[in-house]
Amino acid sequence: MAHAACLQASTTAAHVGVSHVVSAPTSSSTSDASLFFTGRRLPALHCARNVSSSRRVVVQRRVTTAALTEQTSKVALTADLEGEADPPMHLFKNKEPFIGTVKSVERIVGPNATGETCHIVIEHDGKMPYWEGQSYGIIPPGENPKKPGQPNTVRLYSIASSRYGDEFDGKTASLCVRRAVYWCPELQAEDPAKKGICSNFLCDCKPGDKVQITGPSGKVMLLPETDPNATHIMVATGTGIAPYRGFLRRMFMEDVPTFKFGGLAWLFLGVANSDSLLYHDEFTKFQKDFPDNFRYDTALSREQKNATGGKMYVQDRIEEYSEELFNMLDKGAHIYFCGLRGMMPGIQDTLKRVAEARGENWEEKLAALKKNKQWHVEVY
Numbered sequence: 001m002a003h004a005a006c007l008q009a010s011t012t013a014a015h016v017g018v019s020h021v022v023s024a025p026t027s028s029s030t031s032d033a034s035l036f037f038t039g040r041r042l043p044a045l046h047c048a049r050n051v052s053s054s055r056r057v058v059v060q061r062r063v064t065t066a067a068l069t070e071q072t073s074k075v076a077l078t079a080d081l082e083g084e085a086d087p088p089m090h091l092f093k094n095k096e097p098f099i100g101t102v103k104s105v106e107r108i109v110g111p112n113a114t115g116e117t118c119h120i121v122i123e124h125d126g127k128m129p130y131w132e133g134q135s136y137g138i139i140p141p142g143e144n145p146k147k148p149g150q151p152n153t154v155r156l157y158s159i160a161s162s163r164y165g166d167e168f169d170g171k172t173a174s175l176c177v178r179r180a181v182y183w184c185p186e187l188q189a190e191d192p193a194k195k196g197i198c199s200n201f202l203c204d205c206k207p208g209d210k211v212q213i214t215g216p217s218g219k220v221m222l223l224p225e226t227d228p229n230a231t232h233i234m235v236a237t238g239t240g241i242a243p244y245r246g247f248l249r250r251m252f253m254e255d256v257p258t259f260k261f262g263g264l265a266w267l268f269l270g271v272a273n274s275d276s277l278l279y280h281d282e283f284t285k286f287q288k289d290f291p292d293n294f295r296y297d298t299a300l301s302r303e304q305k306n307a308t309g310g311k312m313y314v315q316d317r318i319e320e321y322s323e324e325l326f327n328m329l330d331k332g333a334h335i336y337f338c339g340l341r342g343m344m345p346g347i348q349d350t351l352k353r354v355a356e357a358r359g360e361n362w363e364e365k366l367a368a369l370k371k372n373k374q375w376h377v378e379v380y
Contacts, residue, residue: 074255079170081163082258087131088216094154097139097212100124102205103172110275116179117239118203122211126171132162132246133221136173137214140201154214155198158338160242162250176242179203221378223247224334229263231333233325237270237314240339241278252286252294270299270314314343315350322354329369336376344379
């Protein structure tokens with residue numbers, strides 16, 4: 001997730017192009033998880049209803065008892081990163097950043113996605129630990145165009161891997177980066193002469209390239225683990241999916257000795273079309289293996305219609321399940337929002353309308369959610 005508000009992407013806030021597959025790790029310890037890293041894309045809507053339907057595309061799959069016996073074993077971790085009471089914070093500052101090494105860069109969206117998104121794995125050799133939900137700062141090389149003689153300013157990106165990284169050894173971190181471009185009103189097209197400095201630097205990196213990193217930072221999106229049976233409702237647009245990938249790998253993919261998740265994780269993802277689905281193969285695999293613990297719903301704004309015949313956005317999905325979601329919040333569920341800042345007004349309006357229909361005051365309910373630390377927002 002890039003917190004670079006000055007960049008104006010060519011798509012609207014509700015449908016930013018995102019991704020769905022990652023490259024295969026080389027660690028031998030990942031053999032049990034090979035289905036998560038196929039290097040190819042499964043049919044985007046292999047468990048979907050017709051895309052013109054106003055109902056959700058990716059339904060909560062229920063599998064047979066026989067199918068459950070084929071569940072992929074959780075991955076054994078080759079490092080122990082548990083036991084710390086507090087998350088690591090600001091280990092490296094802007095003036096003395098950590099120098100990481102790019103391990104891989106892979107385009108991870110289909111040919112008809114809105115824009116280009118890359119999954120970037122960076123090696124830090126265990127010297128820059130982080131927790132799920134935190135961000136790294138990236139300082140792109142070169143001179144700040146607004147301050148001649150000064151280095152480029154730092155850009156924040158939510159980390160798209162668990163603390164153990166994609167190779168489960170605690171030595172790498174992954175970023176999910178959309179190549180930012182500017183929209184030219186005169187041309188009614190993207191301006192090829194204007195590109196996001198940091199996102200283009202990262203997407204153009206090659207294995208072995210060096211990257212200046214600051215952080216880690218952020219506590220708002222940390223995954224509360226005091227109750228392993230809690231409910232976590234996750235709402236994302238675009239590359240805002242990044243922290244949730246870390247959450248879900250920790251919950252369902254990794255054999256974490258001190259965290260055995262037995263609650264419910266419910267992911268809502270809003271993107272433009274099926275080619276823009278982000279980490280779709282991983283999420284549908286979790287859905288198959290853990291049908292009682294993971295629900296996954298998408299909103300494809302250019303392929304689906306909402307109940308009134310308009311484009312389907314993530315807030316429309318939320319409204320479909322509003323009664324169930326509100327009941328979960330009343331029982332202590334955590335709800336997270338991550339993505340473009342433009343997603344929040346529509347979501348807030350929807351929640352307010354639902355609350356009023358239930359005879360509740362939304363402002364009071366929101367204040368209570370914040371007071372109880374159930375409300376987590378990271379937008380840019």
